[in-house]
Amino acid sequence: MKVQEVHHQTRRVLVVVCDKGEEAVATIGRALTAQGVRSGQVTAVGGFSGGEVGYFDRDRGDYLRIPIGGQVEVLSLLGDVAERDGEPVLHVHTVLGRPDGSTLGGHLLHGEVWPTLEVVITEVAPELAKRVDPETGLALIAAAPPR
Amino acid sequence: MKVQEVHHQTRRVLVVVCDKGEEAVATIGRALTAQGVRSGQVTAVGGFSGGEVGYFDRDRGDYLRIPIGGQVEVLSLLGDVAERDGEPVLHVHTVLGRPDGSTLGGHLLHGEVWPTLEVVITEVAPELAKRVDPETGLALIAAAPPR
Amino acid sequence: MKVQEVHHQTRRVLVVVCDKGEEAVATIGRALTAQGVRSGQVTAVGGFSGGEVGYFDRDRGDYLRIPIGGQVEVLSLLGDVAERDGEPVLHVHTVLGRPDGSTLGGHLLHGEVWPTLEVVITEVAPELAKRVDPETGLALIAAAPPR
Numbered sequence: 001m002k003v004q005e006v007h008h009q010t011r012r013v014l015v016v017v018c019d020k021g022e023e024a025v026a027t028i029g030r031a032l033t034a035q036g037v038r039s040g041q042v043t044a045v046g047g048f049s050g051g052e053v054g055y056f057d058r059d060r061g062d063y064l065r066i067p068i069g070g071q072v073e074v075l076s077l078l079g080d081v082a083e084r085d086g087e088p089v090l091h092v093h094t095v096l097g098r099p100d101g102s103t104l105g106g107h108l109l110h111g112e113v114w115p116t117l118e119v120v121i122t123e124v125a126p127e128l129a130k131r132v133d134p135e136t137g138l139a140l141i142a143a144a145p146p147r
Numbered sequence: 148m149k150v151q152e153v154h155h156q157t158r159r160v161l162v163v164v165c166d167k168g169e170e171a172v173a174t175i176g177r178a179l180t181a182q183g184v185r186s187g188q189v190t191a192v193g194g195f196s197g198g199e200v201g202y203f204d205r206d207r208g209d210y211l212r213i214p215i216g217g218q219v220e221v222l223s224l225l226g227d228v229a230e231r232d233g234e235p236v237l238h239v240h241t242v243l244g245r246p247d248g249s250t251l252g253g254h255l256l257h258g259e260v261w262p263t264l265e266v267v268i269t270e271v272a273p274e275l276a277k278r279v280d281p282e283t284g285l286a287l288i289a290a291a292p293p294r
Numbered sequence: 295m296k297v298q299e300v301h302h303q304t305r306r307v308l309v310v311v312c313d314k315g316e317e318a319v320a321t322i323g324r325a326l327t328a329q330g331v332r333s334g335q336v337t338a339v340g341g342f343s344g345g346e347v348g349y350f351d352r353d354r355g356d357y358l359r360i361p362i363g364g365q366v367e368v369l370s371l372l373g374d375v376a377e378r379d380g381e382p383v384l385h386v387h388t389v390l391g392r393p394d395g396s397t398l399g400g401h402l403l404h405g406e407v408w409p410t411l412e413v414v415i416t417e418v419a420p421e422l423a424k425r426v427d428p429e430t431g432l433a434l435i436a437a438a439p440p441r
Contacts, residue, residue: 013152014151015275016149017148045240073240075252076225076242078223095250097200097202097240097253099211101202101252102251103250115203115280115282116280116287118227
């Protein structure tokens with residue numbers, strides 16, 4: 001366990017509204033870069049007309065790709081932003097709802113927005129950093145020890 | 148994409164605890180009105196004894212209604228509040244868990260609380276506004292451009 | 295409904311990164327105790343290699359235990375912390391994703407972290423208190439009335 005305690009005064013909030021037809025991951029990334037937010041907490045609701053989610057396969061060391069397969073409600077989109085090599089890296093997972101109320105979900109690889117995606121990004125700290133985990137090749141948050 | 152950057156000083160937090168038998172959407176709405184919160188981010192966990200979730204059907208331009216069908220865990224309730232015509236409009240999606248761990252979800256139309264629903268509402272900005280989208284008839288957040 | 299309005303100045307944020315093999319509930323609890331956070335809002339994403347979720351059975355007055363059954367994506371982990379008898383009590387629900395994108399979820403009883411669990415804990419107020427509900431035996435948040 002690594003814990004980093006952050007005091008409140010440095011936080012900002014971005015409200016990002018993705019338009020119809022925009023791809024969610026790229027759009028949120030553009031907003032982060034434009035506003036200079038490099039670490040934070042992300043939540044969103046809305047809808048996707050398509051896209052792909054991923055499941056990290058330990059044996060292959062890569063994501064299995066799962067097609068979203070039609071219009072879905074974005075029931076939950078949750079995750080964080082941290083910095084790797086000076087750039088913001090978005091890590092978000094999503095749960096999606098089909099017409100019968102059944103769900104599917106995974107790591108969001110890409111999602112085509114329809115009719116909207118309402119994203120709230122709360123800046124946590126400028127200094128959260130990702131490092132590459134040698135076992136998995138994934139970039140994971142490396143929080144500083146408590147002070 | 149529309150981005151609105153909000154600075155922190157204006158935010159408040161409401162902790163709303165819904166009692167057994169209360170309807171969640173109406174109860175959260177009453178708390179928003181009573182405290183004068185017109186925009187924010189909403190998260191909750193708890194349980195429902197019944198209710199309905201919705202899936203927005205593009206062809207019909209309306210929500211399909213899906214019954215919750217018995218006691219469920221509220222695994223996730225996530226969304227936002229924005230203002231339309233001077234009133235707070237709640238937009239929340241939910242994922243619900245059945246006794247065998249299977250899930251269902253959708254746009255929360257109404258949910259009967261049992262035994263509790265613990266809601267945290269973080270005020271984002273007084274000025275987030277919804278506008279009606281002509282294509283869908285839905286009220287969507289119309290964030291201001293970055294300043 | 296009980297509503298407690300909290301003003302912003304007292305909030306802190308903890309970023310807790312659970313390492314491979316750590317148990318999530320105990321690890322988050324240790325971080326709360328170490329940093330003296332007794333009430334707040336919790337969100338997380340990451341992965342579990344196993345564990346159990348629960349569904350509260352009204353008739354039995356206890357949780358049904360549902361095994362997680364293999365490596366899953368933690369699509370959503372959401373909940374709160376409140377104080378009972380001077381100690382922080384964690385109440386989190388989770389939605390988990392399998393290799394085919396199907397989901398399961400419940401009240402998180404225990405989860406074995408792999409490869410990471412990135413947790414953000416936002417302190418809400420020092421004074422949120424749980425009380426034991428006589429009907430269910432559960433410790434529920436008892437928010438103060440609005441002032």
